[in-house]
Amino acid sequence: MVAALGAAVVILFFVNVLLGSYTVTIPDFFRLLGGADIPGASFIVMENKLPRAVTGTLIGVAFGLAGTIFQTMLRNPLASPDIIGISYGASASAVAAMVVFGLTGVAVSAAAMIGALAIALLIYLVSHRSGVSGGASARLILIGIGFAAIMQAVVGYLMTRTDIRTAQGALVWLNGSLNSSNWDRVAVLAASLVLLLPAVAMLSRSLRGLELGDDAAAGLGVRVGPARLGLVVTAVLLAAVATAAAGPVAFVAFLAGPIARRLLGGAGSLVAAAGVGAVIVLAADFAAANLIPMFLTNGTALPVGVVTGALGAPFLLWLLVTTNRVGRGG
Amino acid sequence: MRTLQSRNLTLGYDQRTVVQDLTVELPAGQVSIIVGANACGKSTLLRGLARLLKPTAGTVMLDGKDIHARSTREVARVLGLLPQTPTAPDGISVAELVGRGRYPHQGWFRQWAAKDDDAVNAAMAATDTEELAGRDVDELSGGQRQRVWIAMALAQETDILLLDEPTTFLDVTHQIEVLDLVTDLNRRKGTTVAIVLHDLNLAARYADHLIAMKAGEVVAEGPPSDVVTEQLVSDVFGLESRVIPDPVSGTPMVVPVGRHHSNGGSMPSAA
Numbered sequence: 089m090v091a092a093l094g095a096a097v098v099i100l101f102f103v104n105v106l107l108g109s110y111t112v113t114i115p116d117f118f119r120l121l122g123g124a125d126i127p128g129a130s131f132i133v134m135e136n137k138l139p140r141a142v143t144g145t146l147i148g149v150a151f152g153l154a155g156t157i158f159q160t161m162l163r164n165p166l167a168s169p170d171i172i173g174i175s176y177g178a179s180a181s182a183v184a185a186m187v188v189f190g191l192t193g194v195a196v197s198a199a200a201m202i203g204a205l206a207i208a209l210l211i212y213l214v215s216h217r218s219g220v221s222g223g224a225s226a227r228l229i230l231i232g233i234g235f236a237a238i239m240q241a242v243v244g245y246l247m248t249r250t251d252i253r254t255a256q257g258a259l260v261w262l263n264g265s266l267n268s269s270n271w272d273r274v275a276v277l278a279a280s281l282v283l284l285l286p287a288v289a290m291l292s293r294s295l296r297g298l299e300l301g302d303d304a305a306a307g308l309g310v311r312v313g314p315a316r317l318g319l320v321v322t323a324v325l326l327a328a329v330a331t332a333a334a335g336p337v338a339f340v341a342f343l344a345g346p347i348a349r350r351l352l353g354g355a356g357s358l359v360a361a362a363g364v365g366a367v368i369v370l371a372a373d374f375a376a377a378n379l380i381p382m383f384l385t386n387g388t389a390l391p392v393g394v395v396t397g398a399l400g401a402p403f404l405l406w407l408l409v410t411t412n413r414v415g416r417g418g
Numbered sequence: 419m420r421t422l423q424s425r426n427l428t429l430g431y432d433q434r435t436v437v438q439d440l441t442v443e444l445p446a447g448q449v450s451i452i453v454g455a456n457a458c459g460k461s462t463l464l465r466g467l468a469r470l471l472k473p474t475a476g477t478v479m480l481d482g483k484d485i486h487a488r489s490t491r492e493v494a495r496v497l498g499l500l501p502q503t504p505t506a507p508d509g510i511s512v513a514e515l516v517g518r519g520r521y522p523h524q525g526w527f528r529q530w531a532a533k534d535d536d537a538v539n540a541a542m543a544a545t546d547t548e549e550l551a552g553r554d555v556d557e558l559s560g561g562q563r564q565r566v567w568i569a570m571a572l573a574q575e576t577d578i579l580l581l582d583e584p585t586t587f588l589d590v591t592h593q594i595e596v597l598d599l600v601t602d603l604n605r606r607k608g609t610t611v612a613i614v615l616h617d618l619n620l621a622a623r624y625a626d627h628l629i630a631m632k633a634g635e636v637v638a639e640g641p642p643s644d645v646v647t648e649q650l651v652s653d654v655f656g657l658e659s660r661v662i663p664d665p666v667s668g669t670p671m672v673v674p675v676g677r678h679h680s681n682g683g684s685m686p687s688a689a
């Protein structure tokens with residue numbers, strides 16, 4: 089199953105690069121990679137489509153891992169960073185950077201990262217005041233949703249305070265978009281993942297212990313406190329770097345883990361969740377940039393986040409309706 | 419033989435002291451059972467003994483050495499704990515959950531091996547859960563699920579095993595089954611066992627060493643025949659009772675008096 093997911097990622101990656109608004113043949117593609125200059129194709133493939141597909145793959149992996157780590161650790165599918173306000177914290181901070189301070193590029197990414205960490209810390213401080221057991225996970229999620237609402241209000245306020253051109257740029261970013269992918273952003277994203285993925289690999293063993301509850305995990309020899317802190321920081325950073333690269337692409341973090349779990353027919357693995365995340369982003373971006381313009385919107389491309397949002401919202405509703413019945417959470 | 423003991427152990431949560439200045443030793447190779455009223459600190463003591471709570475004062479010693487000075491993984495290979503309310507992840511299979519018991523025996527360079535399969539198979543055989551192996555833990559009955567959790571604790575292959583109310587939610591047949599199972603383990607392998615149990619009669623029957631707690635302190639400990647008296651039941655549980663020999667095991671059996679249905683005259687009242 090994991091191998092099939094890997095194949096799906098590779099296929100979708102090439103579909104995104106080779107097909108769509110400008111079609112490239114596979115031999116041409118490898119000639120381009122080899123440095124050949126093919127008029128017309130060189131720029132579109134090397135400066136647009138390729139960095140876009142790489143960004144899509146990497147943020148899919150990052151969001152998928154971040155969401156699954158949170159969901160697993162808090163034992164609740166609602167606990168993903170795009171629902172408990174961490175992505176919104178990144179958004180608010182990035183929009184403030186663009187609108188208030190007029191920043192661009194890497195500075196916006198840095199602001200998004202700081203915002204995500206700050207909100208995560210706030211949620212932790214507010215929800216930690218009353219112990220860690222029992223309903224703590226449910227409380228943390230509710231507090232996170234509260235922060236998400238506040239951050240959305242902040243974003244709304246900032247958007248009304250700015251001129252229309254800045255607002256439009258910010259809006260595209262807010263929807264989650266791969267349009268402005270370029271090699272500089274890929275470099276930042278890839279460098280972050282080179283640091284974060286080994287951390288995930290190291291912590292994944294502890295995560296499998298923490299799934300059984302803190303006491304059972306400690307009984308098995310997991311160092312609960314450090315493991316939990318390491319996982320939270322890693323997951324927040326993953327969500328933050330992905331958000332910084334492409335905006336808060338809606339619900340990828342939220343969907344990847346549960347879908348991976350269903351595909352594997354059991355306790356899902358982080359590797360599978362990362363693969364599902366990449367598949368979601370690549371498929372959604374191909375749909376948003378090519379299929380929907382062709383069949384639905386008369387040529388207007390959509391930001392990828394619009395498509396993932398449309399996929400995720402029904403699932404969120406379904407979860408909200410069924411979660412209590414299943415008896416998960418606190 | 420492993421030894422686990424506490425010395426002047428004080429435990430609590432955020433300033434609130436629950437267990438106070440408690441000194442206790444689990445006799446090696448025996449089954450100890452901890453009894454006491456609700457909220458008297460039994461689970462807290464067990465968590466303290468399993469180094470899940472840091473003492474506010476005193477120490478817990480494993481083989482004569484401070485348990486908090488050892489690596490938690492090293493401890494986990496020797497001492498297993500089944501908490502009162504463990505949670506199974508959604509969709510996990512029985513075999514996979516039991517396999518999680520192998521956690522402390524694995525590591526970066528020690529991946530799953532034949533030895534782990536053997537431990538899991540043995541644990542599932544001992545708990546009679548082999549035919550459940552492929553099932554989802556969510557789908558099991560309370561009794562089956564409890565046996566699966568015990569199998570996970572057994573797969574950890576520790577010399578000391580702490581079980582917090584392993585029979586809660588089980589009907590009487592399954593309660594006996596679980597306690598027989600733990601006793602088998604103790605007799606076969608010499609595992610040192612401590613169990614928190616709420617049923618005083620089963621505790622008196624299955625314990626080699628009974629520990630009675632009240633308000634965070636040990637009020638009596640020793641062989642059940644010495645410990646279980648009408649006076650103790652009244653002290654610890656606030657219950658008036660008669661203690662008679664259990665017709666099956668000869669161990670003390672507590673018969674509560676209550677306000678109704680007593681045929682008053684046939685026995686002298688303690689009051």
Ligand SMILES: Nc1ncnc2c1ncn2[C@@H]1O[C@H](COP(=O)(O)OP(=O)(O)O)[C@@H](O)[C@H]1O
Binds near residue numbers: 456459
């Ligand atoms: N995680 C916790 N945080 C705060 N208080 C706790 C916690 N666990 C238990 N307590 C309190 O400690 C006391 C003893 O609890 P516990 O050891 O679980 O009792 P028992 O197992 O004997 O029923 C109770 O008053 C309980 O409310």
Ligand SMILES: [Mg+2]
Binds near residue numbers: 460461462502
């Ligand atoms: Mg208890």
